[in-house]
Amino acid sequence: xxxxxxxxxxxxxxxxxxxxxxxxxxxxxxxxxxxxxxxxxxxxxxxxxxxxxxxxxxxxxxxxxxxxxxxxxxxxxxxxxxxxxxxxxxxxxxxxxxxxxxxxxxxxxxxxxxxxxxxxxxxxxxxxxxxxxxxxxxxxxxxxxxxxxxxxxxxxxxxxxxxxxxxxxxxxxxxxxxxxxxxxxxxxxxxxxxxxxxxxxxxxxxxxxxxxxxxxxxxxxxxxxxxxxxxxxxxxxxxxxxxxxxxxxxxxxxxxxxxxxxxxxxxxxxxxxxxxxxxxxxxxxxxxxxxxxxxxxxxxxxxxxxxxxxxxxxxxxxxxxxxxxxxxxxxxxxxxxxxxxxxxxxxxxxxxxxxxxxxxxx
Numbered sequence: 001x002x003x004x005x006x007x008x009x010x011x012x013x014x015x016x017x018x019x020x021x022x023x024x025x026x027x028x029x030x031x032x033x034x035x036x037x038x039x040x041x042x043x044x045x046x047x048x049x050x051x052x053x054x055x056x057x058x059x060x061x062x063x064x065x066x067x068x069x070x071x072x073x074x075x076x077x078x079x080x081x082x083x084x085x086x087x088x089x090x091x092x093x094x095x096x097x098x099x100x101x102x103x104x105x106x107x108x109x110x111x112x113x114x115x116x117x118x119x120x121x122x123x124x125x126x127x128x129x130x131x132x133x134x135x136x137x138x139x140x141x142x143x144x145x146x147x148x149x150x151x152x153x154x155x156x157x158x159x160x161x162x163x164x165x166x167x168x169x170x171x172x173x174x175x176x177x178x179x180x181x182x183x184x185x186x187x188x189x190x191x192x193x194x195x196x197x198x199x200x201x202x203x204x205x206x207x208x209x210x211x212x213x214x215x216x217x218x219x220x221x222x223x224x225x226x227x228x229x230x231x232x233x234x235x236x237x238x239x240x241x242x243x244x245x246x247x248x249x250x251x252x253x254x255x256x257x258x259x260x261x262x263x264x265x266x267x268x269x270x271x272x273x274x275x276x277x278x279x280x281x282x283x284x285x286x287x288x289x290x291x292x293x294x295x296x297x298x299x300x301x302x303x304x305x306x307x308x309x310x311x312x313x314x315x316x317x318x319x320x321x322x323x324x325x326x327x328x329x330x331x332x333x334x335x336x337x338x339x340x341x342x343x344x345x346x347x348x349x350x351x352x353x354x355x356x357x358x359x360x361x362x
Contacts, residue, residue: 004325004329006322007321007322007325007326007329008321008329010333011293011294011314011330011333011334011337012293014314014317014318014321014326014330015293015313015314015317017317017320017321018031018316018317018318018320018321019031019317021320021321022089022320024175025172025175025176025177025178026088026089026320027171027175028169028171028172028174028175028177029085029088029172029177030083030088030089030313030316030320031313031316032169032170032171032172032261033169033171033259033260033261033264034167034168034169034170034260034261034262034263034264035167035168035169035170035264035265036170036264037260037264038260038264038265039257039260039263039264039265039266039267039268040259040260040261041260042260042267042268042271042291043257043259043260043268043269043270043290043291044291044293045268045291046268046269046270046271046291046360046362047270047291047292047293047296047297047300049360049361049362050270050300050358050359050360051358051359051360051361052296052299052300052303052341052345052357052358053345053356053357053358053359054344054345054346054357055345055346055347055357056344056346057346058346058347058348058352059348060342060343060346060347060348061348062348063339063342063343063347063348063349064348064349064350065077065335065338065339065342065350066349066350067307067308067350069285069307069308070156070230070251070252070285072155072156074106074107074308075104075105075106076104076105076106076335076338077298077302077306077307077308077309077338077350078106078292078298078308078309078310078311078334078338079101079106079107079108079109079130079308079310079311080097080101080106080107080108080109080310080311080312080315080327080331081109081259081289081310081311081312081315082109082110082111082112082132082158082160082310083111083312083315083316084111084113084114084115084185085113085114085115085179085183085185086114086115086116086319087115087116087182087183088115088179088180088183089316089319089320090319090320090323090324092116092323092324093114093115093116094108094110094111094114094115094116094121095116095120095121095124096319096323096324096327097315097319097324097327098110098121098124098125098128099124099125099324099327099328100318100319100323100324100325100326100327100328100331101125101127101128101315101327101328101331102124102125102126102127102128103324103328104328104331104332104335105127106127106331106335107127107128107129107130108121108125108127108128108130109130109131109132109158109310110122110128110130110131110132110154111132112131112132112133112134112145112185112187112188113134113185113187113188114185114186114187115183115184115185115186116186117186117187118131118148118149118152118154118187119152119153122152122153122154123153129153129154129155129156130154130155130156130157130158131146131149131154131156131157131158132157132158132159132160132234133145133146133149133157133158133159133160133231134159134160134163135159135161135164135214135215135219136188136191137192137213138213139219139222139223139226141191141192142215142219142223143223143226143227144191145187145188145191146223146226146227146229147227148187150227150228150229154229155229155230156229156230156231156232156251157227157229157230157231157232158231158232158234158254159220159223159231159232159233159234160234160235160258161215161220161233161234161235161236162234162235162236162237162256162257162258162262162263163235163258163261163262164214164215165214166262167258167261167262167263167264168264169261217244217248220233220245220248220250221248221249224248224249224250225249230251230252231249231250231251232250232251232252232253232254232285232287233245233250233252233253233254234253234254234256235254235256235257235258236253236254236255236256236276237255237256237257237266237267237269237272237276238272239272239275239276239278239279239280240279241253242255242276242279242280242284242286243279243280246280246284251285252284252285252286252287252307253276253280253284253285253286253287254286254287254288254289254310255269255272255273255276255286255287255288255289255290255306256269256288256289256290256310257269257290259289259290259312259313260290268290268291268362269288269289269290269291270288270290270291270300270301270304270360271362273286273288273301273304273305273306274304274305274360277304277305282305285307286305286306286307287306287307287308287309287310288301288306288309288310289309289310289311289312290312292309292310292311292314293313293314294334294337295333295334295335295336295337295338295339295340295341296337296338296341297309298334298337298338298341299338299341299342299345299353299358300358300360302350302353303353303354303355303357303358304355304358304360305355311331311334314330314334315327315330315331317330318330318331345357
């Protein structure tokens with residue numbers, strides 16, 4: 001059991017400790033990216049290319065990081081991103097993550113591939129009410145999973161569209177990553193797994209055996225009409241796709257490249273955030289993830305137009321190092337750093353953060 005004085009004092013130390021504590025397989029799964037990891041690196045490099053231009057002497061008394069998003073009040077403009085199999089890092093899995101976030105009044109987006117029952121996670125934390133939905137191979141199965149989540153008390157659905165198949169993850173292949181027998185996607189156990197018939201000479205594995213079960217815009221349109229909850233599309237990079245998402249009724253979009261874990265050589269999310277907001281306008285809810293490691297990164301993303309951001313790998317590291325307490329502490333450090341950046345930049349509220357306060361040269 002960790003005592004508070006044994007925790008890392010700074011966010012980079014969480015990464016260092018987590019990397020040392022993880023097995024080679026877990027390190028490959030949680031911290032590595034697809035292919036040569038060019039996109040993984042680009043996500044972080046984009047933030048290092050940004051410069052904050054402070055505006056001192058402005059009134060900053062009574063400041064707050066609170067925002068309103070999709071009719072909900074959020075204590076901070078960031079939440080925990082969905083990622084799978086938390087029990088690889090802590091025995092309590094997603095329950096520990098949800099409780100750690102709840103201690104900081106921060107929302108968690110629960111993965112469809114969680115290793116703990118979604119109802120159990122929801123009951124562990126009142127602020128844990130966003131659910132990540134994957135396309136389940138058919139409209140009927142996808143709707144069934146969505147309705148299970150809504151019945152458990154989740155109020156917002158996040159349909160991830162950028163990973164219909166797994167990316168080429170060299171480090172996982174090299175490490176021989178496999179789930180242990182006691183860790184699985186428990187919420188998907190009732191759904192039939194996709195079955196592939198033996199290959200016939202001349203056939204393509206992907207196009208002949210996978211492509212026919214992947215979703216398209218007609219399916220997305222159908223889903224928007226079929227569920228009684230806001231649906232965001234996660235995995236948007238092209239501005240025209242963001243505009244189309246808005247046209248079919250998506251409550252918002254999340255600019256994401258899956259943390260660089262799917263398509264290597266995809267652009268950095270911070271770079272595409274600007275283009276997406278130009279296309280859909282500043283009022284439409286555009287969120288983002290990818291490459292956010294410090295509070296100043298959150299500030300930069302907000303200045304460039306994101307309504308909120310999702311935090312993945314820093315939370316992974318907190319969970320690995322100290323379970324529920326580590327998650328809570330990482331999120332507290334991020335909030336502290338954001339508040340300090342706001343104060344030093346002359347911003348009393350999130351609404352005070354504007355594009356002219358950040359110079360981005362990619």
